[in-house]
Amino acid sequence: xxxxxxxxxxxxxxxxxxxxxxxxxxxxxxxxxxxxxxxxxxxxxxxxxxxxxxxxxxxxxxxxxxxxxxxxxxxxxxxxxxxxxxxxxxxxxxxxxxxxxxxxxxxxxxxxxxxxxxxxxxxxxxxxxxxxxxxxxxxxxxxxxxxxxxxxxxxxxxxxxxxxxxxxxxxxxxxxxxxxxxxxxxxxxxxxxxxxxxxxxxxxxxxxxxxxxxxxxxxxxxxxxxxxxxxxxxxxxxxxxxxxxxxxxxxxxxxxxxxxxxxxxxxxxxxxxxxxxxxxxxxxxxxxxxxxxxxxxxxxxxxxxxxxxxxxxxxxxxxxxxxxxxxxxxxxxxxxxxxxxxx
Amino acid sequence: xxxxxxxxxxxxxxxxxxxxxxxxxxxxxxxxxxxxxxxxxxxxxxxxxxxxxxxxxxxxxxxxxxxxxxxxxxxxxxxxxxxxxxxxxxxxxxxxxxxxxxxxxxxxxxxxxxxxxxxxxxxxxxxxxxxxxxxxxxxxxxxxxxxxxxxxxxxxxxxxxxxxxxxxxxxxxxxxxxxxxxxxxxxxxxxxxxxxxxxxxxxxxxxxxxxxxxxxxxxxxxxxxxxxxxxxxxxxxxxxxxxxxxxxxxxxxxxxxxxxxxxxxxxxxxxxxxxxxxxxxxxxxxxxxxxxxxxxxxxxxxxxxxxxxxxxxxxxxxxxxxxxxxxxxxxxxxxx
Numbered sequence: 001x002x003x004x005x006x007x008x009x010x011x012x013x014x015x016x017x018x019x020x021x022x023x024x025x026x027x028x029x030x031x032x033x034x035x036x037x038x039x040x041x042x043x044x045x046x047x048x049x050x051x052x053x054x055x056x057x058x059x060x061x062x063x064x065x066x067x068x069x070x071x072x073x074x075x076x077x078x079x080x081x082x083x084x085x086x087x088x089x090x091x092x093x094x095x096x097x098x099x100x101x102x103x104x105x106x107x108x109x110x111x112x113x114x115x116x117x118x119x120x121x122x123x124x125x126x127x128x129x130x131x132x133x134x135x136x137x138x139x140x141x142x143x144x145x146x147x148x149x150x151x152x153x154x155x156x157x158x159x160x161x162x163x164x165x166x167x168x169x170x171x172x173x174x175x176x177x178x179x180x181x182x183x184x185x186x187x188x189x190x191x192x193x194x195x196x197x198x199x200x201x202x203x204x205x206x207x208x209x210x211x212x213x214x215x216x217x218x219x220x221x222x223x224x225x226x227x228x229x230x231x232x233x234x235x236x237x238x239x240x241x242x243x244x245x246x247x248x249x250x251x252x253x254x255x256x257x258x259x260x261x262x263x264x265x266x267x268x269x270x271x272x273x274x275x276x277x278x279x280x281x282x283x284x285x286x287x288x289x290x291x292x293x294x295x296x297x298x299x300x301x302x303x304x305x306x307x308x309x310x311x312x313x314x315x316x317x318x319x320x321x322x323x324x325x326x327x328x329x330x331x332x333x334x335x336x337x338x339x340x341x342x343x
Numbered sequence: 344x345x346x347x348x349x350x351x352x353x354x355x356x357x358x359x360x361x362x363x364x365x366x367x368x369x370x371x372x373x374x375x376x377x378x379x380x381x382x383x384x385x386x387x388x389x390x391x392x393x394x395x396x397x398x399x400x401x402x403x404x405x406x407x408x409x410x411x412x413x414x415x416x417x418x419x420x421x422x423x424x425x426x427x428x429x430x431x432x433x434x435x436x437x438x439x440x441x442x443x444x445x446x447x448x449x450x451x452x453x454x455x456x457x458x459x460x461x462x463x464x465x466x467x468x469x470x471x472x473x474x475x476x477x478x479x480x481x482x483x484x485x486x487x488x489x490x491x492x493x494x495x496x497x498x499x500x501x502x503x504x505x506x507x508x509x510x511x512x513x514x515x516x517x518x519x520x521x522x523x524x525x526x527x528x529x530x531x532x533x534x535x536x537x538x539x540x541x542x543x544x545x546x547x548x549x550x551x552x553x554x555x556x557x558x559x560x561x562x563x564x565x566x567x568x569x570x571x572x573x574x575x576x577x578x579x580x581x582x583x584x585x586x587x588x589x590x591x592x593x594x595x596x597x598x599x600x601x602x603x604x605x606x607x608x609x610x611x612x613x614x615x616x617x618x619x620x621x622x623x624x625x626x627x628x629x630x631x632x633x634x635x636x637x638x639x640x641x642x643x644x645x646x647x648x649x650x651x652x653x654x655x656x657x658x659x660x661x662x663x664x665x666x667x668x669x670x671x672x673x674x675x676x677x678x679x
């Protein structure tokens with residue numbers, strides 16, 4: 001039993017490191033720049049990154065299941081494009097939202113089906129998905145479409161006051177709802193546990209009788225759904241549809257997952273992590289904005305270095321886990337093994 | 344009859360036949376649909392025509408894909424090649440300002456190899472997943488390229504440098520020879536040294552190779568360094584062709600095309616055997632597809648759509664589960 005204490009800290013250490021980093025970065029920014037330490041600056045992090053939080057959370061599920069989804073950014077652009085086009089043809093907001101979500105679900109399910117049914121590499125299938133989604137949005141139009149729909153405009157300008165004059169947008173509430181819902185799904189449903197088991201070891205999961213086919217398709221469907229929802233939120237944020245929106249955002253989503261402690265080999269990670277990862281990169285962007293003289297490419301360099309640090313940290317944890325997994329200890333601590341699987 | 348089916352199946356099993364078939368089909372389509380596609384003109388000792396253009400424009404992709412074949416054979420991947428291309432191009436043009444051409448080229452190659460070694464170090468020594476390890480350089484790389492260029496698009500007028508991108512030799516664009524040189528070097532490395540065998544062995548099973556006395560770590564380091572070098576050759580070609588280095592846009596998305604070329608060429612993402620010839624054909628196929636779409640007058644935007652459909656089709660054809668759909672179980676039993 002005395003092994004249990006360090007074991008639990010193994011499981012927590014990345015997420016704690018992320019949290020610590022968040023506080024340090026925010027603290028450093030507050031000390032350095034006047035006006036940085038205000039509630040609105042903090043809330044803006046959520047407002048500006050709501051779509052990324054949603055997309056990264058969906059991506060985290062796929063990564064935990066042992067796969068990858070590269071199509072997310074293109075899907076967001078496609079949703080913004082389809083929304084713009086539908087509005088231009090006089091559709092109402094409800095139809096557009098429903099169509100967007102249906103598109104995301106169908107797209108994700110299709111990718112999941114190809115990956116499972118024909119045993120294709122998720123990398124290649126979602127790469128094709130990425131080309132496909134961008135291609136379709138190019139076909140719709142290569143120009144940017146401005147959205148003037150009343151409901152969307154109203155929604156995007158709606159301010160929900162949190163404290164005094166400080167506010168958040170509707171998108172932030174959607175993002176938080178997604179994070180909470182996904183946390184609950186991962187912890188309390190059969191599907192959630194099956195995803196963790198599958199990511200840990202697909203063969204063992206299959207031998208245990210878990211429905212690998214259904215879970216794979218569902219995981220990619222969930223990611224597609226999250227991308228579509230992220231697309232709606234992003235459309236609300238920019239009020240435009242453009243086929244070149246968010247080029248390369250899939251890598252930002254993956255980076256957020258890594259910084260948030262989702263193990264890229266699958267099977268492990270807290271689903272609150274991606275949100276913390278997104279906030280970390282958001283704070284770096286804000287600091288560079290406040291600094292004023294540094295060019296924007298420093299953001300990329302800083303995020304890359306963070307990625308490296310967190311990957312090295314992940315690696316150390318995996319190595320220590322492998323070391324402690326000698327036959328005696330694994331027999332003695334089945335509970336802690338379960339803990340890894342169940343969060 | 345049985346002999347005939349067997350020999351047909353043997354040809355079908357040779358992985359290079361599929362990309363070759365695809366390329367041939369595309370060419371036949373071009374022959375019929377686009378008049379003058381194969382016409383080649385001769386001016387001032389140089390050849391001009393669509394086919395020559397394909398050779399010329401495919402060169403960065405083909406060279407990078409050749410390097411990528413090695414790491415994919417090792418069950419790895421390198422998604423940072425586009426960024427390394429940008430870094431090498433920036434380095435080359437930057438060094439031309441004050442140094443002779445050969446030093447600029449060496450510097451560009453050197454920084455590419457350095458990037459490759461960094462990736463190799465992360466993957467083989469720290470044991471990080473290849474895709475993730477190279478993600479770091481993909482993110483940082485363009486930032487580094489921008490540091491080198493100072494955030495501007497820098498250019499050069501050095502004739503000896505731009506020869507590598509615009510020059511002609513024996514009537515053909517210099518790029519065609521560069522593809523040939525890189526291919527020949529890697530082919531000799533594969534067939535005339537033990538290195539090729541080691542790569543296939545490590546790609547097949549790392550553990551088994553280690554027991555057989557091969558050091559997977561050094562094989563991986565060398566392979567990633569080779570990809571880095573290939574990416575910098577591509578970077579030199581691109582920057583020499585334009586006469587300038589654009590840190591933001593040079594080689595954007597080339598990693599995806601390169602992976603596609605390798606997969607079309609018959610090398611499996613699951614590692615093991617690799618086919619350098621197949622990769623070159625795959626790269627030529629992708630470039631021909633692009634050229635075809637342009638010459639057909641189809642809007643350039645639909646190129647992504649066509650690529651997506653081709654990727655899915657090629658992958659499906661390579662998938663065992665998909666082929667079984669079309670070979671009824673009973674019939675197969677009779678053949679065997």
